[in-house]
Structures are given as C-alpha cells and as structure tokens.
Amino acid sequence: MPDRVLYLIGCAAPPVRDFSTLIPLVQSQGWQVCVIVTPAAASWVDADALAELTGYPAQSEARHPDETTGLPKADAVLLCPATFNTLNKWAAGISDNVALGVLNEAIGLRLPIWVAPYAKDTLAAHPAFSESLAKLEQWGVTVLANELVRPANKGEHVVWERLVACMDQSPSGQL
Numbered sequence: 001m002p003d004r005v006l007y008l009i010g011c012a013a014p015p016v017r018d019f020s021t022l023i024p025l026v027q028s029q030g031w032q033v034c035v036i037v038t039p040a041a042a043s044w045v046d047a048d049a050l051a052e053l054t055g056y057p058a059q060s061e062a063r064h065p066d067e068t069t070g071l072p073k074a075d076a077v078l079l080c081p082a083t084f085n086t087l088n089k090w091a092a093g094i095s096d097n098v099a100l101g102v103l104n105e106a107i108g109l110r111l112p113i114w115v116a117p118y119a120k121d122t123l124a125a126h127p128a129f130s131e132s133l134a135k136l137e138q139w140g141v142t143v144l145a146n147e148l149v150r151p152a153n154k155g156e157h158v159v160w161e162r163l164v165a166c167m168d169q170s171p172s173g174q175l
C-alpha cells in the first residue's frame with residue numbers, strides 16, 4: 001500500500017526546530033511527510049535539510065498563481081507545535097498565510113487533523129485559547145493535551161514518541 005501523506009504544519013515555537021527528529025518517527029509509521037511552516041517559523045527551520053529528509057519542498061510562502069504546490073494531496077494534517085496565535089486565527093477562519101490556508105481547507109475537506117498546542121501557562125489561561133480549542137474540536141479536529149509535547153521543565157527535550165503514539169490511537173488515526 002502506498003504511504004499515506006501527512007502535512008506537518010509547524011508554528012513559531014521551539015519544537016519546530018526539532019522537526020528533523022520528529023519526521024523520521026512519523027515516516028516510520030507509514031506516512032510520507034510534507035512540511036509547511038508559518039512565515040514566522042520560516043527562519044527557525046532549515047528548509048533545505050527538511051526537503052532532503054522528506055523529498056518535498058518545505059513551504060512557508062504563498063505560491064505564485066503560475067506555480068503548483070509541488071506537494072501530493074494530504075490524507076491527514078498534524079499541526080505541531082500549534083501556537084496561541086495560529087490556533088486563534090484558525091478558529092476565527094483567518095487564512096492569511098499558507099499554513100492557515102491549508103488548515104482551513106483541511107476542515108472543509110473533513111481531513112483527519114491532529115493538533116498539539118504549545119502555549120505557555122499565561123497564554124493557555126487566556127479565554128481565547130480554550131474557546132478556540134473547543135471550537136476546533138467541534139469541527140472534528142483532534143486536540144491533544146498542551147502538556148503532550150510541552151516539557152514540564154525548561155531545557156527538557158520533547159518526547160516525540162508520545163505524539164506519534166497518540167496519532168495511532170486517536171479516532172483521527174482511523175484512515
């Protein structure tokens with residue numbers, strides 16, 4: 001069976017800098033991975049290294065009307081790390097960058113979507129954060145715990161295996 005295609009969308013929060021660890025783990029579960037990052041996260045990643053790892057260009061900028069995306073169609077989407085900013089914009093239906101455009105279309109296409117929020121306690125306590133997550137859940141998005149990829153103590157590494165295990169277990173994983 002050909003690999004399923006996962007769009008891995010990253011925002012400007014520290015774990016996006018560790019995609020080179022996450023991607024092989026996801027690939028080992030039978031996913032082809034295509035990376036899209038927000039414009040704010042673009043300078044946080046090594047796009048060439050990610051393209052080499054995935055076989056697809058890592059995208060952050062809107063394409064020119066004459067260009068194609070160069071990516072295969074997605075079977076599912078993983079938004080990780082999901083910032084306070086992008087979560088609130090997405091829940092409001094804002095599409096002002098490529099990552100948000102893909103996320104909004106994924107809702108319309110009813111694709112399986114996992115979200116790993118990544119907000120510090122003060123932002124997670126803002127009412128907009130829980131309202132946005134609740135709205136996304138109502139729309140069928142699988143929202144993972146804020147603590148899942150956010151280490152309890154500063155300086156600890158993200159345990160990516162926990163995230164990959166959740167993708168296998170959650171209802172969105174039944175493709």
Ligand SMILES: Cc1cc2nc3c(=O)[nH]c(=O)nc-3n(C[C@H](O)[C@H](O)[C@H](O)COP(=O)(O)O)c2cc1C
Pocket residue numbers: 010011012013014038039040041082083084085086087118119120123
């Ligand atoms: C070093 C650094 C760490 C940050 N960590 C987080 C974070 O963990 N969670 C978060 O929501 N925003 C974090 N931010 C703020 C976001 O980068 C900022 O809100 C940005 O506009 C998000 O853009 P995006 O959602 O389009 O990626 C961080 C910013 C910096 C400079």
